[in-house]
Each structure stands twice: as structure tokens, then as C-alpha cells.
Amino acid sequence: MIIERLSQEHRNIEKLLAILERELQVFDRGDRPDYEVIGAVISYFELYPEVYHHPQEDLVFDKLKIRDPGAAAKVGDLAREHQKGADLLRRVAHAVDDVLADRELLRQDVHAIVRDFIEHERRHIMKEDRDFFPAALKALEPEDWTEIASAITNPEDPLFSEAAEETFDALRARILQLEQEAEAGRH
Structure with missing residues (x-):
């Protein structure tokens, strides 16, 4: 099911955000975070959400706009939100590059970015x-899902699959x- 896969991808993304947050705490303490890991998180966000995850959501959202314009309006402008995320990610990548190149940068600015x-x-x-996934599940017809599935040329997630890239x-x-x-910690 497409929505189940998108939801799983959201859980995977949350794991990466938690790692980024953990590395940010290391940076905030004045210690050296794992820049290899941070670089891999940035690479992942540049690759997977942009190239695979968001285009799938866009296909679902386009169908939702047809089937239930009111629900789509409540969800808002997904494309703009995706673009904003990409812009913020670019700022993160530049800030990390600046830190690694020893350019003058205030720690609190890096933290804020x-x-x-x-x-x-x-x-x-x-x-x-x-809002979005429940509305799509409610409004879309079986033929919509079939059409979306046939439009997806989605390889496996490069991080969370067996054939994960080095x-x-x-x-x-x-x-x-x-x-x-x-x-x-739970035991």
C-alpha cells in the first residue's frame, strides 16, 4: 500500500532527524560531532525525499485535489512545503561546509540553521x-491507487533497504x- 510505505518512510526520516539532533547536541557542547554521519544524513535528504518520496506524495495529492478539493485545501501547499524543506536543507549543507572549512561562523547561527x-x-x-494521509485514504478510489502505483518507478530506499548503498x-x-x-535504556 502506497500510504503505508510513505508512513514508513516518515518513520525512517524521523530516525535521521533524531541522529541530526544528537549530533547538534554534541556540537552545542563544543565537542566535534561526527561529520561523516552528518554528511550522510544530508546526502540522504538530498537524494531520497527529493527524488522519490515527495514525487509520490505529489501524485497522491494531485488525486486528492480532484476527489476532495476541500480536504486538499486543508492540507495546504505540499509542493511549497517540500521546496521550503529543500531550501532549509541547502542552508544546513552550506553551514556544515563552512564549519568544516573553518570559515567564521557563529555557533548559534549553525545551531539555528x-x-x-x-x-x-x-x-x-x-x-x-x-491530515494528508487520512484524507487521501478516505477520498481516493481503488483506480486512483492503481494509477498512482503504475506511475511510481520507485527503487528501494537507499538507506533502509537490503541493497543499501555504501x-x-x-x-x-x-x-x-x-x-x-x-x-x-528501556531495560
Whole structure:
């Protein structure tokens, strides 16, 4: 089911936002965060949501606008939100490049740039999960889903699939480590 996969991708994205947040805390303490992991998170966001996840949502949203314009209006301008997320991500990538190149940059500015991106993504995902996905499930017809599915040429997620790319090895290891720490904290 398309919505189930999009929801799973949102949960995967939340894991990455949590890692970015953890690395930001390291940076805020004045320690050196894992820039390899941060770079992999940025690469992931440049690749997967932009190229695969958002275009799928756009297909669903276009159908929703036809089937239930009122519900679509309540969801708002998804394309603009996706564009804003991409713009904020570019600011994060530039800030990280500046830090790594030892350019003059205030720590609080770097913090604000990364925090803005994390918070925008979380608000956006929450809104889609709360408003957009339920509206689509309610309004779209079986033939809409068939049409959307046939339009998707979606390879597996490069980070959260078996055939994951080497680019994301360090990031995958970090995700597993955080999940194990969280699990250990529960016992």
C-alpha cells in the first residue's frame, strides 16, 4: 500500500532527524560531532525525499485535489512545503561546509540553521500523517491507487533497504547504535 510505505518512510526520516539532533547536541557542547554521519544524513535528504518520496506524495495529492478539493485545501501547499524543506536543507549543507572549512561562523547561527530544518521536517511530517494521509485514504478510489502505483518507478530506499548503498554505511551503523542504546535504556 502506497500510504503505508510513505508512513514508513516518515518513520525512517524521523530516525535521521533524531541522529541530526544528537549530533547538534554534541556540537552545542563544543565537542566535534561526527561529520561523516552528518554528511550522510544530508546526502540522504538530498537524494531520497527529493527524488522519490515527495514525487509520490505529489501524485497522491494531485488525486486528492480532484476527489476532495476541500480536504486538499486543508492540507495546504505540499509542493511549497517540500521546496521550503529543500531550501532549509541547502542552508544546513552550506553551514556544515563552512564549519568544516573553518570559515567564521557563529555557533548559534549553525545551531539555528540545523534546528530550523529539523523542526520544519517534523511539523511537515506530522501534518501529512495527521491530515494528508487520512484524507487521501478516505477520498481516493481503488483506480486512483492503481494509477498512482503504475506511475511510481520507485527503487528501494537507499538507506533502509537490503541493497543499501555504501554511502550510508556509517549512518546505518549510527542508527543501529542509537536503537540499541534506546533499547538498553528501556531495560
